[in-house]
Amino acid sequence: MKELNEQAERREADAGALLEIDPASVRTEYELLHLMRRLIKRYDFAHFLIARLPLADEQRFSERLVLSNWPAELVRQYDAGETFQASVLVERLRQTKLPVAGGAELLEPALKGAGKAPVRHLQPHPDMARHFAVLLHTTYGEPFVAVLSGRRDEPKGVERATLYLTLVQLFECLERTFDAGTAVREKLSSREIECLRWAAAGKSSDEIAIILGISAYTVGSYFKSATRKLDAVNRMQAIARAMRMKLI
Template identity: 30%
Template sequence: MSEHDRPVRTHAERVTEIEALKTQFDVFRFLKNLTETWDMKAFMVVNLPTQAGLELSQYTIITNWPAELLQSYDNESLIRGSTVMAALQKSTVPFFVDADFLNRTEDPATTKVVRALFERFEMLNSIWCPAHDVSGARGAVSFSGNREAFSHQEIAEISYIATHIFDRLAYIKRLDNRVPDTLTDRELDCLNWTAAGKTSAEIAEILILSEHTVNHYLNRATKKLDTVNRTQAVAKALRVGLIK
Protein backbone atom coordinates (compact mmCIF):
# COMPACT_ATOMS: atom_id res chain seq x y z
CA MET A 1 0.00 0.00 0.00
CA SER A 2 1.44 3.33 -1.03
CA GLU A 3 1.68 6.38 1.23
CA HIS A 4 -1.02 8.03 -0.88
CA ASP A 5 -3.39 5.08 -0.48
CA ARG A 6 -3.12 4.78 3.29
CA PRO A 7 -6.21 5.85 5.21
CA VAL A 8 -5.49 9.02 7.14
CA ARG A 9 -6.35 9.07 10.84
CA THR A 10 -5.73 11.92 13.24
CA HIS A 11 -4.18 11.21 16.63
CA ALA A 12 -7.55 11.91 18.25
CA GLU A 13 -9.29 9.41 15.94
CA ARG A 14 -6.69 6.74 16.69
CA VAL A 15 -7.07 7.29 20.44
CA THR A 16 -10.86 7.10 20.11
CA GLU A 17 -10.46 3.76 18.31
CA ILE A 18 -8.12 2.45 21.01
CA GLU A 19 -10.41 3.55 23.84
CA ALA A 20 -13.20 1.50 22.25
CA LEU A 21 -11.16 -1.73 22.42
CA LYS A 22 -12.63 -4.02 25.06
CA THR A 23 -10.58 -7.23 24.86
CA GLN A 24 -7.12 -8.39 23.90
CA PHE A 25 -8.65 -9.82 20.76
CA ASP A 26 -9.88 -6.33 19.83
CA VAL A 27 -6.35 -5.00 20.37
CA PHE A 28 -4.96 -7.85 18.28
CA ARG A 29 -7.18 -6.95 15.32
CA PHE A 30 -6.42 -3.25 15.69
CA LEU A 31 -2.66 -3.84 15.70
CA LYS A 32 -2.87 -6.32 12.84
CA ASN A 33 -4.64 -3.73 10.68
CA LEU A 34 -2.18 -1.06 11.75
CA THR A 35 0.76 -3.32 10.90
CA GLU A 36 -0.57 -3.80 7.38
CA THR A 37 -1.22 -0.07 7.03
CA TRP A 38 2.44 0.63 7.76
CA ASP A 39 3.64 -2.08 5.33
CA MET A 40 5.04 -4.20 8.13
CA LYS A 41 4.55 -7.92 8.78
CA ALA A 42 4.14 -8.38 12.52
CA PHE A 43 3.68 -6.62 15.83
CA MET A 44 4.60 -7.40 19.41
CA VAL A 45 3.72 -5.89 22.79
CA VAL A 46 6.01 -6.97 25.62
CA ASN A 47 6.79 -6.29 29.22
CA LEU A 48 10.46 -5.52 29.76
CA PRO A 49 12.32 -8.55 31.15
CA THR A 50 13.13 -8.26 34.84
CA GLN A 51 15.50 -11.22 34.89
CA ALA A 52 18.25 -12.39 32.58
CA GLY A 53 18.25 -15.58 30.59
CA LEU A 54 14.52 -16.22 30.35
CA GLU A 55 12.33 -16.60 27.27
CA LEU A 56 10.84 -13.73 25.28
CA SER A 57 7.51 -15.56 25.15
CA GLN A 58 7.26 -15.23 28.94
CA TYR A 59 7.17 -11.45 28.62
CA THR A 60 4.99 -11.22 25.52
CA ILE A 61 1.58 -9.68 26.13
CA ILE A 62 0.23 -9.95 22.60
CA THR A 63 1.82 -10.64 19.21
CA ASN A 64 1.30 -12.09 15.77
CA TRP A 65 4.92 -13.13 15.30
CA PRO A 66 5.00 -16.52 13.58
CA ALA A 67 5.03 -19.21 16.28
CA GLU A 68 8.07 -20.83 14.68
CA LEU A 69 10.01 -17.57 14.88
CA LEU A 70 9.23 -17.00 18.55
CA GLN A 71 10.02 -20.62 19.40
CA SER A 72 13.33 -20.47 17.53
CA TYR A 73 14.19 -17.18 19.25
CA ASP A 74 13.61 -18.77 22.64
CA ASN A 75 15.35 -22.03 21.74
CA GLU A 76 18.46 -20.04 20.84
CA SER A 77 18.15 -18.01 24.08
CA LEU A 78 18.47 -14.82 22.04
CA ILE A 79 16.88 -12.68 24.72
CA ARG A 80 20.00 -13.28 26.79
CA GLY A 81 22.26 -10.36 25.99
CA SER A 82 19.78 -8.87 23.51
CA THR A 83 20.84 -5.34 22.70
CA VAL A 84 17.28 -4.47 21.71
CA MET A 85 16.13 -5.31 25.23
CA ALA A 86 19.12 -3.46 26.66
CA ALA A 87 18.27 -0.39 24.56
CA LEU A 88 14.67 -0.52 25.78
CA GLN A 89 15.88 -0.55 29.37
CA LYS A 90 17.95 2.58 28.78
CA SER A 91 15.73 4.58 26.44
CA THR A 92 12.33 6.27 26.54
CA VAL A 93 12.29 7.16 22.84
CA PRO A 94 11.52 4.95 19.84
CA PHE A 95 14.40 3.48 17.86
CA PHE A 96 14.83 1.57 14.61
CA VAL A 97 16.51 -1.83 14.43
CA ASP A 98 18.08 -3.01 11.17
CA ALA A 99 21.19 -4.85 10.01
CA ASP A 100 23.40 -1.85 10.78
CA PHE A 101 22.00 -1.67 14.32
CA LEU A 102 22.74 -5.36 14.87
CA ASN A 103 26.24 -5.08 13.39
CA ARG A 104 27.02 -2.20 15.74
CA THR A 105 25.70 -3.82 18.87
CA GLU A 106 25.51 -7.60 18.76
CA ASP A 107 28.54 -9.86 18.88
CA PRO A 108 29.31 -11.38 15.44
CA ALA A 109 28.11 -14.87 16.30
CA THR A 110 24.79 -13.62 17.67
CA THR A 111 24.38 -11.20 14.77
CA LYS A 112 24.66 -14.07 12.30
CA VAL A 113 21.99 -16.12 14.09
CA VAL A 114 19.63 -13.17 14.57
CA ARG A 115 19.95 -11.96 10.99
CA ALA A 116 19.41 -15.43 9.50
CA LEU A 117 16.35 -16.03 11.68
CA PHE A 118 14.61 -12.72 11.05
CA GLU A 119 15.54 -12.57 7.36
CA ARG A 120 13.86 -15.96 6.93
CA PHE A 121 10.60 -14.45 8.14
CA GLU A 122 11.15 -11.13 6.31
CA MET A 123 11.23 -9.28 9.63
CA LEU A 124 14.81 -8.04 9.89
CA ASN A 125 13.82 -4.39 10.33
CA SER A 126 11.72 -3.18 13.24
CA ILE A 127 10.72 -0.10 15.16
CA TRP A 128 10.56 -0.34 18.95
CA CYS A 129 8.65 2.10 21.15
CA PRO A 130 9.22 2.06 24.92
CA ALA A 131 6.03 2.45 26.95
CA HIS A 132 4.73 2.27 30.50
CA ASP A 133 1.37 2.06 32.26
CA VAL A 134 -0.09 3.91 35.22
CA SER A 135 1.45 1.43 37.67
CA GLY A 136 4.90 2.20 36.29
CA ALA A 137 5.32 -1.19 34.61
CA ARG A 138 7.60 -0.79 31.61
CA GLY A 139 7.24 -2.42 28.24
CA ALA A 140 7.41 -1.81 24.51
CA VAL A 141 5.45 -2.02 21.29
CA SER A 142 7.19 -3.07 18.08
CA PHE A 143 6.39 -3.43 14.39
CA SER A 144 8.63 -5.64 12.24
CA GLY A 145 9.01 -6.21 8.53
CA ASN A 146 11.13 -5.19 5.55
CA ARG A 147 10.58 -1.43 5.56
CA GLU A 148 13.88 0.40 5.64
CA ALA A 149 12.80 3.67 7.21
CA PHE A 150 9.97 5.68 8.70
CA SER A 151 9.38 9.39 8.41
CA HIS A 152 9.62 11.56 11.52
CA GLN A 153 5.86 12.00 11.36
CA GLU A 154 5.29 8.24 11.22
CA ILE A 155 7.65 7.62 14.13
CA ALA A 156 5.83 10.24 16.19
CA GLU A 157 2.48 8.62 15.35
CA ILE A 158 3.71 5.10 16.11
CA SER A 159 5.16 6.20 19.44
CA TYR A 160 1.93 8.01 20.35
CA ILE A 161 -0.18 4.99 19.47
CA ALA A 162 2.18 2.61 21.28
CA THR A 163 1.74 4.57 24.50
CA HIS A 164 -2.04 4.34 24.28
CA ILE A 165 -2.01 0.67 23.24
CA PHE A 166 0.20 -0.32 26.19
CA ASP A 167 -2.04 1.63 28.55
CA ARG A 168 -5.17 0.07 27.06
CA LEU A 169 -3.82 -3.44 27.47
CA ALA A 170 -3.04 -2.66 31.11
CA TYR A 171 -6.63 -1.45 31.53
CA ILE A 172 -7.98 -4.63 29.91
CA LYS A 173 -5.78 -6.71 32.20
CA ARG A 174 -7.25 -4.92 35.22
CA LEU A 175 -10.71 -5.79 33.91
CA ASP A 176 -9.56 -9.37 33.34
CA ASN A 177 -8.44 -9.57 36.95
CA ARG A 178 -11.98 -8.72 37.95
CA VAL A 179 -13.37 -11.75 36.12
CA PRO A 180 -16.07 -12.91 38.53
CA ASP A 181 -15.78 -16.29 40.19
CA THR A 182 -18.74 -17.44 38.17
CA LEU A 183 -16.93 -20.28 36.43
CA THR A 184 -18.12 -23.56 37.87
CA ASP A 185 -15.77 -26.28 39.02
CA ARG A 186 -16.67 -28.32 35.94
CA GLU A 187 -15.93 -25.38 33.62
CA LEU A 188 -12.57 -24.88 35.31
CA ASP A 189 -11.84 -28.61 35.09
CA CYS A 190 -12.53 -28.56 31.35
CA LEU A 191 -10.33 -25.49 30.87
CA ASN A 192 -7.52 -27.09 32.88
CA TRP A 193 -7.59 -30.27 30.82
CA THR A 194 -7.81 -28.25 27.59
CA ALA A 195 -4.72 -26.32 28.71
CA ALA A 196 -3.04 -29.70 29.21
CA GLY A 197 -3.67 -30.49 25.54
CA LYS A 198 -6.61 -32.86 25.94
CA THR A 199 -9.40 -33.06 23.37
CA SER A 200 -13.08 -32.89 24.29
CA ALA A 201 -13.36 -36.65 23.87
CA GLU A 202 -10.39 -37.25 26.17
CA ILE A 203 -11.73 -34.79 28.76
CA ALA A 204 -15.10 -36.54 28.63
CA GLU A 205 -13.44 -39.85 29.42
CA ILE A 206 -11.38 -38.36 32.26
CA LEU A 207 -14.32 -36.56 33.88
CA ILE A 208 -16.83 -39.32 33.08
CA LEU A 209 -19.01 -36.97 31.06
CA SER A 210 -20.36 -36.96 27.54
CA GLU A 211 -18.36 -35.13 24.89
CA HIS A 212 -21.41 -32.92 24.30
CA THR A 213 -21.40 -31.88 27.96
CA VAL A 214 -17.69 -31.07 27.88
CA ASN A 215 -18.20 -28.86 24.82
CA HIS A 216 -21.10 -27.19 26.60
CA TYR A 217 -18.91 -26.38 29.61
CA LEU A 218 -16.13 -25.05 27.38
CA ASN A 219 -18.50 -22.91 25.33
CA ARG A 220 -20.01 -21.47 28.49
CA ALA A 221 -16.57 -20.71 29.95
CA THR A 222 -15.57 -19.06 26.68
CA LYS A 223 -18.57 -16.72 26.85
CA LYS A 224 -18.05 -15.91 30.53
CA LEU A 225 -14.42 -14.99 29.86
CA ASP A 226 -15.44 -12.75 26.94
CA THR A 227 -13.29 -14.66 24.47
CA VAL A 228 -14.00 -15.99 21.00
CA ASN A 229 -12.81 -19.59 21.26
CA ARG A 230 -11.53 -22.12 23.76
CA THR A 231 -7.89 -21.38 22.96
CA GLN A 232 -8.35 -17.75 23.94
CA ALA A 233 -10.43 -18.82 26.95
CA VAL A 234 -7.57 -21.00 28.19
CA ALA A 235 -5.05 -18.22 27.58
CA LYS A 236 -7.14 -15.72 29.52
CA ALA A 237 -7.86 -18.16 32.35
CA LEU A 238 -4.12 -18.79 32.68
CA ARG A 239 -3.35 -15.09 32.50
CA VAL A 240 -5.71 -14.14 35.32
CA GLY A 241 -4.85 -17.13 37.48
CA LEU A 242 -8.13 -19.05 37.22
CA ILE A 243 -6.20 -22.13 36.15
CA LYS A 244 -2.53 -23.10 36.35
Protein backbone atom coordinates in the same frame (compact mmCIF):
# COMPACT_ATOMS: atom_id res chain seq x y z
CA MET B 1 9.07 12.74 -4.67
CA LYS B 2 5.44 13.84 -4.90
CA GLU B 3 4.30 10.22 -4.51
CA LEU B 4 6.45 9.78 -1.38
CA ASN B 5 5.06 12.97 0.15
CA GLU B 6 1.49 11.87 -0.55
CA GLN B 7 2.21 8.48 1.01
CA ALA B 8 3.62 10.11 4.18
CA GLU B 9 0.60 12.44 4.41
CA ARG B 10 -1.74 9.46 4.07
CA ARG B 11 0.01 7.59 6.88
CA GLU B 12 -0.20 10.60 9.20
CA ALA B 13 -3.89 11.13 8.43
CA ASP B 14 -4.71 7.47 9.06
CA ALA B 15 -2.77 7.40 12.33
CA GLY B 16 -4.51 10.59 13.43
CA ALA B 17 -7.85 8.83 13.00
CA LEU B 18 -6.65 5.98 15.22
CA LEU B 19 -5.70 8.47 17.94
CA GLU B 20 -9.36 9.46 18.24
CA ILE B 21 -10.44 5.95 19.25
CA ASP B 22 -11.99 5.75 22.71
CA PRO B 23 -9.89 3.17 24.62
CA ALA B 24 -13.00 2.14 26.56
CA SER B 25 -14.61 0.98 23.29
CA VAL B 26 -11.90 -1.67 22.71
CA ARG B 27 -12.82 -4.55 25.00
CA THR B 28 -11.15 -7.63 23.54
CA GLU B 29 -7.76 -8.68 22.22
CA TYR B 30 -9.44 -9.60 18.94
CA GLU B 31 -10.49 -5.97 18.42
CA LEU B 32 -6.98 -4.83 19.28
CA LEU B 33 -5.45 -7.32 16.84
CA HIS B 34 -7.63 -5.81 14.13
CA LEU B 35 -6.37 -2.32 14.99
CA MET B 36 -2.74 -3.47 15.00
CA ARG B 37 -3.19 -5.04 11.55
CA ARG B 38 -4.66 -1.77 10.28
CA LEU B 39 -1.75 0.13 11.77
CA ILE B 40 1.02 -1.95 10.16
CA LYS B 41 -0.79 -1.96 6.83
CA ARG B 42 -1.08 1.83 6.75
CA TYR B 43 2.52 2.33 7.79
CA ASP B 44 3.86 -0.33 5.41
CA PHE B 45 5.13 -2.70 8.11
CA ALA B 46 4.66 -6.47 7.86
CA HIS B 47 4.85 -7.76 11.45
CA PHE B 48 4.23 -6.59 15.00
CA LEU B 49 4.62 -7.82 18.53
CA ILE B 50 3.83 -6.56 22.01
CA ALA B 51 5.66 -8.42 24.76
CA ARG B 52 6.57 -8.08 28.41
CA LEU B 53 10.09 -6.73 28.75
CA PRO B 54 12.38 -9.53 29.95
CA LEU B 55 12.90 -9.42 33.70
CA ALA B 56 14.23 -12.94 34.23
CA ASP B 57 16.33 -15.20 32.02
CA GLU B 58 14.23 -18.27 32.77
CA GLN B 59 11.08 -16.96 31.05
CA ARG B 60 10.78 -18.11 27.44
CA PHE B 61 10.29 -15.62 24.60
CA SER B 62 6.87 -17.08 23.69
CA GLU B 63 5.71 -16.68 27.30
CA ARG B 64 6.41 -12.94 27.14
CA LEU B 65 4.36 -12.40 23.97
CA VAL B 66 0.99 -10.72 24.46
CA LEU B 67 0.04 -9.81 20.88
CA SER B 68 2.00 -10.86 17.80
CA ASN B 69 1.74 -11.90 14.17
CA TRP B 70 5.33 -13.16 14.04
CA PRO B 71 5.76 -16.44 12.09
CA ALA B 72 5.38 -19.37 14.47
CA GLU B 73 8.67 -20.93 13.35
CA LEU B 74 10.54 -17.72 14.15
CA VAL B 75 9.03 -17.64 17.65
CA ARG B 76 10.16 -21.25 18.17
CA GLN B 77 13.70 -20.35 17.10
CA TYR B 78 13.82 -17.45 19.55
CA ASP B 79 12.60 -19.76 22.30
CA ALA B 80 15.45 -22.15 21.52
CA GLY B 81 18.03 -19.38 21.26
CA GLU B 82 17.15 -17.61 24.52
CA THR B 83 18.71 -14.41 23.20
CA PHE B 84 15.84 -11.90 23.22
CA GLN B 85 16.45 -10.85 26.82
CA ALA B 86 20.13 -10.18 25.94
CA SER B 87 19.45 -8.47 22.61
CA VAL B 88 20.68 -5.06 21.48
CA LEU B 89 17.04 -3.97 21.25
CA VAL B 90 16.21 -4.72 24.90
CA GLU B 91 19.46 -3.15 26.10
CA ARG B 92 18.79 0.07 24.16
CA LEU B 93 15.17 0.26 25.32
CA ARG B 94 16.32 0.05 28.93
CA GLN B 95 18.47 3.15 28.36
CA THR B 96 15.99 5.47 26.65
CA LYS B 97 12.34 6.55 26.61
CA LEU B 98 12.55 7.39 22.90
CA PRO B 99 11.67 5.00 20.05
CA VAL B 100 14.47 2.70 18.86
CA ALA B 101 14.88 1.89 15.18
CA GLY B 102 17.37 -0.16 13.19
CA GLY B 103 18.05 -3.27 11.17
CA ALA B 104 18.49 -6.96 11.97
CA GLU B 105 21.34 -6.13 14.38
CA LEU B 106 18.76 -4.99 16.96
CA LEU B 107 17.71 -8.59 17.56
CA GLU B 108 21.24 -9.90 17.93
CA PRO B 109 22.77 -10.47 21.39
CA ALA B 110 24.28 -7.31 22.87
CA LEU B 111 27.18 -9.35 24.27
CA LYS B 112 29.10 -11.84 22.18
CA GLY B 113 28.23 -15.39 23.11
CA ALA B 114 24.99 -14.48 24.92
CA GLY B 115 22.28 -17.13 24.72
CA LYS B 116 22.46 -20.68 23.43
CA ALA B 117 21.91 -19.91 19.74
CA PRO B 118 22.68 -16.30 18.74
CA VAL B 119 19.90 -14.65 16.76
CA ARG B 120 22.30 -13.65 13.99
CA HIS B 121 22.78 -17.34 13.20
CA LEU B 122 19.05 -17.82 12.60
CA GLN B 123 17.57 -17.63 9.12
CA PRO B 124 16.51 -13.97 8.68
CA HIS B 125 12.89 -13.35 7.74
CA PRO B 126 12.60 -11.45 4.42
CA ASP B 127 9.81 -9.18 5.70
CA MET B 128 11.61 -8.23 8.92
CA ALA B 129 14.68 -6.37 7.67
CA ARG B 130 14.08 -3.28 9.81
CA HIS B 131 12.42 -2.61 13.17
CA PHE B 132 10.76 0.27 15.03
CA ALA B 133 10.35 -0.30 18.78
CA VAL B 134 9.03 1.63 21.78
CA LEU B 135 9.09 0.99 25.51
CA LEU B 136 5.66 1.14 27.15
CA HIS B 137 4.53 0.88 30.77
CA THR B 138 1.26 -0.14 32.38
CA THR B 139 -0.40 2.08 34.95
CA TYR B 140 1.40 0.03 37.61
CA GLY B 141 4.81 0.41 35.96
CA GLU B 142 5.20 -3.01 34.33
CA PRO B 143 7.45 -2.60 31.23
CA PHE B 144 6.43 -3.81 27.77
CA VAL B 145 7.99 -3.52 24.33
CA ALA B 146 6.11 -2.90 21.09
CA VAL B 147 7.98 -3.73 17.87
CA LEU B 148 6.91 -3.07 14.27
CA SER B 149 8.95 -4.85 11.60
CA GLY B 150 9.15 -4.66 7.82
CA ARG B 151 11.24 -3.51 4.88
CA ARG B 152 10.43 0.21 4.97
CA ASP B 153 12.78 3.00 6.04
CA GLU B 154 12.86 4.32 9.61
CA PRO B 155 9.90 6.62 10.43
CA LYS B 156 11.05 10.20 10.97
CA GLY B 157 9.68 13.59 12.01
CA VAL B 158 5.93 13.94 12.39
CA GLU B 159 5.34 10.38 11.19
CA ARG B 160 7.63 9.00 13.92
CA ALA B 161 5.91 11.04 16.64
CA THR B 162 2.41 10.16 15.44
CA LEU B 163 3.27 6.47 15.23
CA TYR B 164 4.66 6.54 18.77
CA LEU B 165 1.51 8.22 20.13
CA THR B 166 -0.67 5.72 18.28
CA LEU B 167 1.20 2.81 19.90
CA VAL B 168 0.78 4.41 23.33
CA GLN B 169 -2.96 4.70 22.79
CA LEU B 170 -3.30 1.15 21.49
CA PHE B 171 -1.32 -0.08 24.50
CA GLU B 172 -3.80 1.69 26.77
CA CYS B 173 -6.52 -0.29 25.01
CA LEU B 174 -4.53 -3.48 25.63
CA GLU B 175 -4.14 -2.67 29.32
CA ARG B 176 -7.91 -2.47 29.60
CA THR B 177 -8.13 -6.05 28.35
CA PHE B 178 -5.71 -7.00 31.17
CA ASP B 179 -8.18 -5.48 33.63
CA ALA B 180 -11.00 -7.44 32.01
CA GLY B 181 -8.97 -10.63 32.37
CA THR B 182 -8.40 -9.89 36.06
CA ALA B 183 -12.13 -9.41 36.56
CA VAL B 184 -12.87 -12.75 34.86
CA ARG B 185 -10.19 -14.47 36.96
CA GLU B 186 -11.92 -13.23 40.10
CA LYS B 187 -15.22 -14.67 38.83
CA LEU B 188 -13.82 -18.07 37.83
CA SER B 189 -13.46 -20.61 40.61
CA SER B 190 -10.20 -22.45 41.19
CA ARG B 191 -11.85 -25.68 39.94
CA GLU B 192 -13.04 -24.00 36.74
CA ILE B 193 -9.52 -22.74 36.07
CA GLU B 194 -8.08 -26.19 36.78
CA CYS B 195 -10.49 -27.82 34.33
CA LEU B 196 -9.66 -25.29 31.63
CA ARG B 197 -5.93 -25.73 32.26
CA TRP B 198 -6.09 -29.52 31.95
CA ALA B 199 -8.32 -29.30 28.87
CA ALA B 200 -5.80 -26.94 27.26
CA ALA B 201 -3.17 -29.63 27.95
CA GLY B 202 -5.23 -32.08 25.87
CA LYS B 203 -7.00 -34.02 28.64
CA SER B 204 -10.54 -35.33 28.16
CA SER B 205 -13.36 -34.77 30.67
CA ASP B 206 -12.95 -38.36 31.95
CA GLU B 207 -9.19 -37.87 32.42
CA ILE B 208 -9.72 -34.53 34.18
CA ALA B 209 -12.25 -36.20 36.49
CA ILE B 210 -9.66 -38.80 37.50
CA ILE B 211 -6.93 -36.19 37.99
CA LEU B 212 -9.12 -33.95 40.17
CA GLY B 213 -10.91 -36.78 41.95
CA ILE B 214 -14.39 -35.68 40.90
CA SER B 215 -17.06 -37.05 38.56
CA ALA B 216 -17.12 -36.42 34.82
CA TYR B 217 -20.56 -34.84 35.30
CA THR B 218 -19.04 -32.32 37.72
CA VAL B 219 -16.25 -31.58 35.26
CA GLY B 220 -18.89 -30.88 32.63
CA SER B 221 -20.70 -28.48 34.94
CA TYR B 222 -17.45 -26.60 35.59
CA PHE B 223 -16.90 -26.25 31.86
CA LYS B 224 -20.44 -24.94 31.36
CA SER B 225 -20.09 -22.30 34.05
CA ALA B 226 -16.60 -21.27 32.88
CA THR B 227 -17.85 -20.99 29.28
CA ARG B 228 -20.68 -18.72 30.43
CA LYS B 229 -18.38 -16.51 32.52
CA LEU B 230 -15.93 -16.17 29.62
CA ASP B 231 -18.80 -15.24 27.27
CA ALA B 232 -17.79 -18.10 24.98
CA VAL B 233 -20.00 -20.30 22.78
CA ASN B 234 -18.26 -23.61 23.49
CA ARG B 235 -15.46 -25.26 25.45
CA MET B 236 -12.78 -24.68 22.82
CA GLN B 237 -13.55 -20.97 22.60
CA ALA B 238 -13.53 -20.76 26.41
CA ILE B 239 -10.06 -22.33 26.49
CA ALA B 240 -8.82 -19.97 23.76
CA ARG B 241 -10.15 -16.91 25.59
CA ALA B 242 -8.72 -18.05 28.91
CA MET B 243 -5.30 -18.48 27.27
CA ARG B 244 -5.44 -15.03 25.63
CA MET B 245 -6.37 -13.49 29.00
CA LYS B 246 -3.43 -15.32 30.64
CA LEU B 247 -5.84 -17.12 32.99
CA ILE B 248 -4.32 -20.54 32.28
